[in-house]
Amino acid sequence: MTHTAVGKPADAAPGARAEAGTPKLKLSGLHKSFGSKHVLNGLDLEVGRAESLVVIGGSGTGKSVMLKCALGLMHPDSGSIKIDGEETANLRPRDRERVMRKFGMLFQGAALFDSLPVWENVAFGLIQGEKMSRGKAREIAVEKLSAVGLAREVADLFPAELSGGMQKRVGLARAIATQPEIIFFDEPTTGLDPIMADVINDLIIKCVKDLGATALSITHDMASARKIADRIAMIYKGKIIWSGPVSEIDNSGNPYVDQFIHGRADGPIQMEVMQP
Template identity: 90%
Template sequence: MQQKSDAPDGTKLDTPKLKLTGLRKAFGTKQVLNGLDLSVGRAESLVVIGGSGTGKSVMLKCAIGLMHPDSGSIRIDGEETANLKPRDRERVMRKFGMLFQGAALFDSLPVWENVAFGLIQGEKMSRSKAKDIALEKLAAVGLERRVADLFPAELSGGMQKRVGLARAIATQPEILFFDEPTTGLDPIMADVINDLIVKCVKDLGATALSITHDMASARKIADRIAMIYKGKIIWHGPVSQIDNSGNPYVDQFIHGRADGPIQMEVSQS
């Protein structure tokens, strides 16, 4: 029987690109992650859905290393990364690209320098070469050459998202993280961003982990969807099964119904 070939980085092809096991994170008495398990395969686009305060953002921050879990395992290509030393953390971080919820652009830098930031600061690339790559990535997300010399304040929300996406893909990352990628956008621009995400992930052959409460976005960019509730994954499956999950929590969420097992905490004044 022929064995599976190794990936270019030497790991086995059946090793998950990202695997979270038993993640726990509390802030004071509030338990945000409560033994969360999640696995993302190579070149897979996984979208985690869930309401506000369910642990989506904390999970993402733990996965990317911006926050340390209280306990649990975070494996990238089979390597444990939960408690890496700074030098090793920097090495692993080079595999990542991220589109932040608010684009998170540097106001004092022109667009092209925002896109090239990781190349110049992280990879110590020359500014001229980094600018060429930045222009290439801006074109890839549908922005004209003239935009490169503008500043973020001169751009619309949709254009800022595109710049953020260009920055996320500039370093040719192996794993892309998307934090509420369509928040604040009108439905048409949101669909444009979704299309660009699908294209960029496919062109890179990257693994993608996204968090969102936007079901239109989830349906478009996901190969597989998982739902988080009270710090745990309560359902996961192919995007084609989301409407027939058999899970009452998923059913209530995707249809936006007030009545159901998910009860919103509303303060009484």
């Protein structure tokens, strides 16, 4: 059974119907500091329509802060965040809610609600955000669980009864339940064994393709990045220092990228870490 997209208001605000050449997501000159710690230092990044972009980088380089700013969970100190050409960095709450309906999110630890059965976790955005009836929301939840390879019986289980891989699948089902235009993936394969990680990668590719969605992922898992990305960008010290097609990652000509993708202890990143 196929359902039409939900949460796409007919009276979309200016910028929602953007020109064909407009990036789906554009971050420009983003700065974000926490006290004396400068996390984002003029970050620039574009993601095209229906493109899968993976941002790689080590811990503490600004990946998660960048993602939270793009989602509107965190406000940058300065800079621009455009969705379909519409500036969203300082939206009013009502407009923020409208823009948020375009997003789906797969959190690093799945972030499921322990007290809710699986189907209510998947349908959370439909019931709470779209005010959909519980019956219809459950129907869609079961459909999305099937899309990520989980049987109907799983719908009535609780998160604690699931394996880590199953929880990640439920998180993915929730991310696609509202048929979002943009999906964010936060370390989608963390904590999974290599085989299950590859299963999740395949599901991400399938779900994003089926929706025709734009995907922005952050990860340090190069196997995952190589598989799900159309394009890869590397963040270092709060800036994008390289970006290009996934096919060019092994010949980037950038010593920071080269060190990171090969996991070498020696290189410019290590030298920076060792400084007092």
